[in-house]
Amino acid sequence: MKRVAAVDLGASSGRVMLGEVGAHVLELREVHRFWNGPVRAHGRLHWDILQLYRSTLDGLRTAGALDGIGIDSWAVDYGLLDADGRLLRNPVHYRDSRTDGVMERVLEKVPAADLYAVTGLQQLPFNTIYQLTAEALEGATSLLMIPDLLGYWLTGEIGVERTNASTTQLFDVRSREWSDELISRVGLPRRVFPQLREPGDVIGNALPDETGLAPGIPVIAVGSHDTASSVVAVPAADERFAYISSGTWSLVGLELDAPVLTDAAREANFTNEGGVDGRIRFLRNVMGLWILQECQRVWGDDDLDGLLRDAAAAPSFTTLIDPDAPEFLAPGNMPKRIEEHCRATGQEPPRSRGAMVRCILESLALAYRRTLRAAQSIAGREVDVLHVIGGGSQNELLCQLTADACGLPVLAGPVEASALGNVLVQARALGEPLPDLAAMRALVRSTHRLRTYTPQGKPADWDAAESRMFGTR
Template identity: 80%
Template sequence: MKRVAAVDLGASSGRVMLGSVGDGVLELSEIHRFWNGPVQVHNTLHWDILHLYRSMLEGLHQAGPVDAIGIDSWAVDYGLLDSTGHLLANPTHYRDTRTDGVLERVLEKVSVAELYEVTGLQQLPFNTIYQLAAEGLLEQADKLLMIPDLLAYWLTGEIGVERTNASTTQLYDVRARGWSEVLASRVGVSMKLLPDLRDPGAVIGTVLPETGLAAGTPVIAVGSHDTASSVVAVPAADERFAYISSGTWSLVGLELDAPVLSDEARAANFTNEGGVDGRIRFLKNVMGLWILQECQRIWGDDDLPGLLRDAAGVQPFAVLIDPDAPEFLAPGNMPARIDEHCRAGGQEPPQSKAAVVRCVLESLALAYRRTLRSAQVIADRPVDVLHVIGGGSQNELLCQLTADACGLPVLAGPVEASALGNVLVQARALGEPLPDLSAMRALVRTTHRLRRYEPRAKPADWDAAESQVFGTR
């Protein structure tokens, strides 16, 4: 039996989870949960990285002696070290406005077609390449570390970047599986800034004495982009599956053996991100439950079960929005933005909290439907079942709406998919007989309860709703 600690950092909270893996055993328990979120200082949104490090250490101490430690987090954000190994500044949050208008400036140096041909990435204004173009500290910086790699560096003193997170930077050649010197040069990023790359399963190093952790404990590189870890734990029985990693963001896509770099994929704005064991996560970012979370924050209402019960009784398709509209990206008064969005589109805004919730969830389901249908056509990969993993898998109304919209059975769970994927990769590195993703997923299936949702709505109703929101786009 292997006993490992998974540090799993989301965009709103972090946790240290204790995982046990053995013959027919995959257990997970929460040791320590802590807040994570943006801190605004002089009109800049930062991550409180020292708080995250301290909270991670607190959780690791509470976990006691473990066989290994692995860290995963959200993508694209980074810390910059100077030549002495010190952090130059708190990492900037990807929702900060510093990248406003930067994408257009970068595209004057390198075309959209060239970027996609090399990186296969979805164009998002907060991709690392655009953050670096807006960065004021590059001349002082010696090394760039993605968030999990920065925390691993503080634990071990070892510098490097794990591949699945590197693949989200738009500086990574998705076919060569390495940094793109050509792109870095074109946008003014020195190659010395980009450290050597690590594969999931590699031992990064052992914990430093100053951490107070058990001497010799290895820190193992996992799928350090939390979605890469999540997809490891998709309990799929064969290849004909799609997934939605559902949380603050919804990552909607397929798992492939090779990137899809066609003009059609680029026009549809799909991304090809690295996965564990060299797989490709062919997916698209959909805004996700962020909109609902911000509504709840503004309302001061944390009774999500009550809101969902009320929303289930609201008339279907009364009001719909495009959840990926740019006005929903930044923090703020989301109910007011929904109101303005509806009025601009000629709709009467929702008149109650329940109506807002129904509007948001139906609109998300429509976005999932549109994304999955495009993914299957572009990648030439038919799908028989849709797995919803992560925190959103607990949202019964959203799961049923997703099954109805997509016309596919939905299997919901596991909730803690990213932590489970983190644990599984560590266990394999420590010698557990989990030779491939199929073996890992089989263990998830046999040890975790899943809930199945069958489609029960008329497809024509969803066709009409999709036309209402997206028209012929």
């Protein structure tokens, strides 16, 4: 039996989860949860990275005796170290406006087709390549993704784990190394890109004097992009599955053995991100529950169950939005933006909160449907079941709408997929007999309750709604 801590950092909260893994045992217990979110200072949106590190240490100290520690987080954001190993400045949040217009400048140097041929990555304006282009890099000697930065503070060891490196748009998805050619063409300094690590590599031991932890605890590289860890914990019985990692963002895709770098994949804006054991996460980012979360913030309404009951009672397909429209990306008055989007597309805005929530969830389900069908067509992979993992798997209305829209059974759970994937990779590195992803997923299936949603309703209604929704672009 291994007793390990999963530090799981999301875009709105962080957790330290205590995991126990052994023969027929996979248990998680939350020992510390803490706030995470953007902090605006002098016109710039930052992460409060020192607060995250302090809260991480608080959780690790609370966890007690440990056999290992692993850290996962969101992608694309980073910290820069100077020659003395000190953080140059507070990491900037990916939703900050500093990258406005930067993508267009980079594409003048390196056309989109060239970028995709090497990285296989979805074009998003906040990708690391565009953040670095907007950054003053004088004095920087090392770039560390957020989990690698916290791992460095824990151990003193510098390096970047591959699944998160694959989200930078500066990583060769075939060789699984930094792309020196792209780094040069964009005009970035090669010196800042450290050695890469595999999930399962031991980074080093936590420094007891620095951290207050017991001596000799190994910090282990996991699938440090939280979605890479989440996909480890998809409780699939075979390869004919698709997944939605559902939270602030929704990542909709397939697990493949090799990247898909065709023109069709690029034009459809699919990404090929690294997974554990060399797998490829062929997916597309779809705006997720962020839109609903921002509506709740503006309304000052924490009663999600009540909102979902009202949404379930609201009429279907009254209004639809494109959840990936750029006006929904940044924090702000989301209900007003939805109303403006509806008017701009010739629709009457929702007249109640329940109707607005229904609009958001039906629109998300339609975006999932369109993305999943495109992924299957482009990759040449048919699926029999759709796994919804993460926090969004608890949203019963969204799960049912997703099953209805996609015409597939939805298997919902586990909720704590990223933490489970984190502890499973640690346990294997520490000697537990989990030789491959199939063994890890079998352990998840045997130890966690899942819920099945069967497609209902008329497929023709969803066909008409999809035609109406995407015909407004």
